[in-house]
Amino acid sequence: MILDALILQSKLFLSEDMDINIENVDIEDQSPDKLILKDYTSMVGTGGKLNSMVIISFENHLLDKLVELFMDGEEVEEEELEEIKDSVSGETINTIIGLALPTFPNRGKGVTITPPITINNASNIKKYKNAKIISANITTEFGALSISAMGPEDMIK
Amino acid sequence: MLKILVVDDSLIIRKKLIKIIEKLGHEVVFGAKDGQEAISAYKSKKPDLVTMDITMPDMDGITAVKHIMKADKNAKIIMVTSHGQEDMVIKSIQSGAVGYMLKPVTEDKLATAIGEVFIEYASSGDEDDLDILEDEEESFHTLDSEA
16 A cells, blocks of 8 residues: 555656656565665655655666756756755655655554655665565656665555 | 745755745845754844745754744744645644745745735735635645644
8 A cells, every 4th residue: 555655656756747758667576685776765764653664766867857857957066966866866755755645544644754865876775574675666768766665564565 | 025044955945945036036045954054044144034844854844943933933934845744834833833835846836925924925916816826725824724
């Protein structure tokens, strides 16, 4: 249910807010032991009544396109580029989770969200003990992103 | 022209807000990236209005609102927030914010919000303008409008 909400809001964000065509959505059937990351990754922790980590991971080309769209024609200065990419990646996951939250169990009431953190140059995230990973890969005309949730099975299934 | 303090930890959102505010003919006196910077900037720049993000590292928007209201009980603060943060929005308004605006921020939403707080900047005139305000009824909220 949570993954469905995250996929739906990711698709709406990309296609309606950003006007990017979605070519394919692949849902990972089994919970892997580790999450393979793409070029650029942001994470948001949820707490309160839902303890989980929501992770979005972009291929570079797609994030570059999102930066271009967020900047609305304004040129990005070289020294600001990394911070802008962090910012766009973080704002994207914030937007997606913010819109998905009201469709979570109990309409997301009592769920808190941490500020996003961004990680670079990491290839994977390993799950801890009985944690479960649910994930989907969304392919667009400008590259792919994955959206995933990691946490106790009874919370994220 | 209003002097506006923009507070958001996201550089891209600060840039977007600054661009929109300047397009609306107001002056951005500072772009702060957390609550602590916001409090310092409020005291030194004395803005007419603050746009305040809620979730920020180091010091969140709610704490910053409390500090600013303690320093100036007439401060005008609009929270800028994502869907799903209703509990924190209510706490912000109880702490003294005048209302909140949902992301994504657009020129129309911000203009409406400014007009709600400063009546002299509200759209006025013919019925078409009123229709636009009605259409955008959900772009700016106060606790009263939630009731």
